[in-house]
Amino acid sequence: MSAEKGLSTRLEKSVVLFLINFIPAVSMVSSQADGEDSSCPLGQFPCGNLSALCLPQMMHCNGHKDCPNGADERHCGDNVGWADLFGQIFHNTITLGDSNATETECFLLEYPESCDCTQTKVWCVDVNLEEVPQLSHNVTWLSLRNNMIRTLPDNVFSQYSSLEKLYLQNNSVQLISRHAFSGLYMLESMSLSDNLITHLRPGVFRDLHQLQWLLLDNNPLTRLSHDTFRGLQSLWYLSMVNTSLEQLSHPSFCHHMPALDWLDLAGNQIQLLNYSLLKNCSKLTVLSLMDNRITSIPENTFQSLWNLQELDLSSNRIKELPMNTFKGLSRSLLKLNISYNPSLRVLRDHFVHLTHLQSLALEGMDIPDIQPQMFLPMDKLSHIYFKTFQYCSYAPHVRSCKPNTDGISSFEDLLANVVLRVSVWVIAILTCVGNLFVIGMRSLIRSENSLHAACIKVLCCADCLMGVYLFFLGVSDVKFRGQYNRNALVWMESVECRTIGFLAMLSSEVSVLLLTYLTMEKFLVIVFPFSNLRPSKRQTVIVLLSIWLAGFIIAVVPLLNEDLFGNYYGRNGVCFPLHSSREEKPTAKGYSIGIFLGLNLLAFLVIVVSYSSMFFSIYKTRMNVTDVRSRLHRDVAIAKRFFFIVFSDALCWIPIFLVKVLSLLEVEIPGTISSWLVIFILPINSALNPILYSLTTTFFREQVEVLLCRWQRSLSSKKENRKSITSNTIFTEMSRKASGQQSLYG
Numbered sequence: 001m002s003a004e005k006g007l008s009t010r011l012e013k014s015v016v017l018f019l020i021n022f023i024p025a026v027s028m029v030s031s032q033a034d035g036e037d038s039s040c041p042l043g044q045f046p047c048g049n050l051s052a053l054c055l056p057q058m059m060h061c062n063g064h065k066d067c068p069n070g071a072d073e074r075h076c077g078d079n080v081g082w083a084d085l086f087g088q089i090f091h092n093t094i095t096l097g098d099s100n101a102t103e104t105e106c107f108l109l110e111y112p113e114s115c116d117c118t119q120t121k122v123w124c125v126d127v128n129l130e131e132v133p134q135l136s137h138n139v140t141w142l143s144l145r146n147n148m149i150r151t152l153p154d155n156v157f158s159q160y161s162s163l164e165k166l167y168l169q170n171n172s173v174q175l176i177s178r179h180a181f182s183g184l185y186m187l188e189s190m191s192l193s194d195n196l197i198t199h200l201r202p203g204v205f206r207d208l209h210q211l212q213w214l215l216l217d218n219n220p221l222t223r224l225s226h227d228t229f230r231g232l233q234s235l236w237y238l239s240m241v242n243t244s245l246e247q248l249s250h251p252s253f254c255h256h257m258p259a260l261d262w263l264d265l266a267g268n269q270i271q272l273l274n275y276s277l278l279k280n281c282s283k284l285t286v287l288s289l290m291d292n293r294i295t296s297i298p299e300n301t302f303q304s305l306w307n308l309q310e311l312d313l314s315s316n317r318i319k320e321l322p323m324n325t326f327k328g329l330s331r332s333l334l335k336l337n338i339s340y341n342p343s344l345r346v347l348r349d350h351f352v353h354l355t356h357l358q359s360l361a362l363e364g365m366d367i368p369d370i371q372p373q374m375f376l377p378m379d380k381l382s383h384i385y386f387k388t389f390q391y392c393s394y395a396p397h398v399r400s401c402k403p404n405t406d407g408i409s410s411f412e413d414l415l416a417n418v419v420l421r422v423s424v425w426v427i428a429i430l431t432c433v434g435n436l437f438v439i440g441m442r443s444l445i446r447s448e449n450s451l452h453a454a455c456i457k458v459l460c461c462a463d464c465l466m467g468v469y470l471f472f473l474g475v476s477d478v479k480f481r482g483q484y485n486r487n488a489l490v491w492m493e494s495v496e497c498r499t500i501g502f503l504a505m506l507s508s509e510v511s512v513l514l515l516t517y518l519t520m521e522k523f524l525v526i527v528f529p530f531s532n533l534r535p536s537k538r539q540t541v542i543v544l545l546s547i548w549l550a551g552f553i554i555a556v557v558p559l560l561n562e563d564l565f566g567n568y569y570g571r572n573g574v575c576f577p578l579h580s581s582r583e584e585k586p587t588a589k590g591y592s593i594g595i596f597l598g599l600n601l602l603a604f605l606v607i608v609v610s611y612s613s614m615f616f617s618i619y620k621t622r623m624n625v626t627d628v629r630s631r632l633h634r635d636v637a638i639a640k641r642f643f644f645i646v647f648s649d650a651l652c653w654i655p656i657f658l659v660k661v662l663s664l665l666e667v668e669i670p671g672t673i674s675s676w677l678v679i680f681i682l683p684i685n686s687a688l689n690p691i692l693y694s695l696t697t698t699f700f701r702e703q704v705e706v707l708l709c710r711w712q713r714s715l716s717s718k719k720e721n722r723k724s725i726t727s728n729t730i731f732t733e734m735s736r737k738a739s740g741q742q743s744l745y746g
Contacts (some may be wrong), residue, residue, distance in 0.1 A: 158183035206231035431467030501569025
């Protein structure tokens with residue numbers, strides 16, 4: 001440990017610079033060694049020069065070595081840029097020396113008792129210091145982090161001319177005098193992060209000619225003067241994250257920092273960016289402007305940054321990028337992030353010049369005119385990030401595309417989960433068979449109430465459509481098995497997807513409305529038994545036709561105006577319009593909320609209230625029955641039946657109500673939840689309605705038993721007739737043989 005702490009800062013600098021320059025070269029060489037060529041079909045990648053084997057994208061970094069040389073498990077992380085590498089190195093550098101270990105002798109004659117000393121390094125960490133302590137002149141490393149220092153007066157460090165590293169983060173520094181850092185000619189690293197600095201005086205760093213690392217993160221700095229960084233001619237790393245900076249210093253930000261290599265300005269309020277502000281930053285290799293307020297970028301903004309390898313413009317307000325914005329970066333840029341600029345329209349030729357690009361991030365952005373030609377010129381692209389995984393089908397030559405699933409589908413399959421694949425068939429069969437059985441049996445048996453029986457058959461027809469929807473969903477899953485990524489967008493835009501989505505919506509809404517009508521009909525019969533509120537045959541037919549018409553209108557309206565609703569049924573692989581994402585079209589999302597959280601919730605409340613009233617009415621009527629045991633038995637049976645009807649409705653609709661409420665509150669809903677809702681929750685009513693409204697009713701069971709008895713008797717009589725015919729035949733044959741023998745021997 002002490003040997004590690006004793007490493008010279010010169011060696012650390014050499015290691016860092018070596019890694020900075022060597023790792024990209026190794027990455028490029030390794031990438032070439034792996035055989036990143038275009039000899040494989042689209043959607044596959046090569047195993048390398050030593051193997052002619054090509055594998056599908058889905059086998060990249062799947063935890064199993066599918067290539068003989070293991071090339072498919074290399075480069076799993078996106079290490080194209082060096083932000084993580086730099087951060088790790090800098091963190092290790094601080095952590096390595098910034099500890100409390102005192103294993104070696106201290107060479108300082110003077111330092112506070114509350115501090116730790118090793119050789120010429122001092123750690124005064126979290127010891128409640130209110131000012132910079134007195135130390136020996138030969139100190140080379142000083143950490144004063146996590147204290148209560150408020151001011152840095154003039155010449156406070158001037159006597160420590162050998163100081164190479166100074167860490168003042170996590171204090172309460174508000175005022176830094178103009179000459180606070182005077183005399184620190186050997187200083188190489190300094191951190192002033194997490195303080196209360198509101199202003200940096202011009203020339204405050206003028207003596208820091210050897211400074212290479214400067215961290216000013218999390219300070220309320222809003223403005224910088226032209227001479228703020230005067231004297232920092234050796235600085236190559238500057239981090240000003242979350243400093244409330246509103247603009248870069250004019251006329252050029254890098255005027256006093258000609259060696260600046262990495263500039264991190266994330267989390268500020270910068271609005272303006274142009275060529276003049278960056279014209280002297282030609283040495284930059286990393287530029288992060290993430291999470292600012294940039295609205296536009298002139299065409300020649302990055303023209304002077306011919307060494308830039310990583311550019312992060314994510315989470316801004318960019319509305320338009322000129323066609324040649326990145327033209328000047330064609331030879332250098334390896335990593336580009338323009339994610340989460342929701343108003344930005346990505347055009348086909350935006351990336352045509354970036355032939356060396358290896359990583360491209362377009363997360364949180366709709367690309368309505370997406371096409372393969374956008375990405376094919378970037379033949380070295382190894383990592384790409386989209387808003388939805390369906391876009392990956394337009395970049396099949398890229399080895400790693402994220403996200404690789406929407407929670408429902410994956411690169412390989414429409415239904416990513418094996419349980420979902422099996423369940424969709426099981427539930428489809430149960431739904432179709434159960435409803436068709438009830439329709440058949442209701443058609444064969446005579447009912448006491450023919451109008452009610454007709455309503456039940458119509459309900460079964462509506463529920464059967466849900467089974468048809470699930471059946472075609474299963475067929476499509478089998479059809480695209482192993483290659484769904486190539487067909488995802490085509491499938492979701494297809495007439496077939498919209499048709500089955502329409503059928504599912506029609507089934508769901510007709511079923512909801514019919515259940516509400518049946519509940520109200522039963523409510524009138526039980527609660528008001530002596531009233532004349534009974535629908536006639538004509539009224540029943542009109543109501544049933546009206547319900548189907550209403551369901552049809554609800555399901556078809558989103559198909560009539562694609563500009564307002566977008567691809568209403570094709571937002572996911574299962575073609576059902578839950579619309580729980582934040583990025584949905586407002587009209588489509590509002591319409592979905594209106595149906596599921598408005599109409600369906602109202603219907604559910606009507607059903608709950610009606611069945612509660614019915615049970616209460618029946619209970620009051622039973623109180624007059626003298627046979628208490630019989631009364632209790634019937635009350636329990638009715639309560640169970642009503643409970644299961646309401647419970648099945650609640651089980652089906654309440655999860656959907658919750659999802660819609662969460663989406664209304666702009667809570668992100670994972671796609672996995674949507675898939676389970678559509679496959680398991682939504683068809684619950686369709687599968688259980690035949691049981692609840694037919695198979696469990698006493699009259700229906702009795703009629704089925706009667707019908708089965710008739711069939712059994714019919715079969716028995718047929719068997720007896722066959723036996724008698726067979727006996728007569730045998731007797732006739734025996735008589736014929738006997739008479740023949742008589743004639744022979746008589």
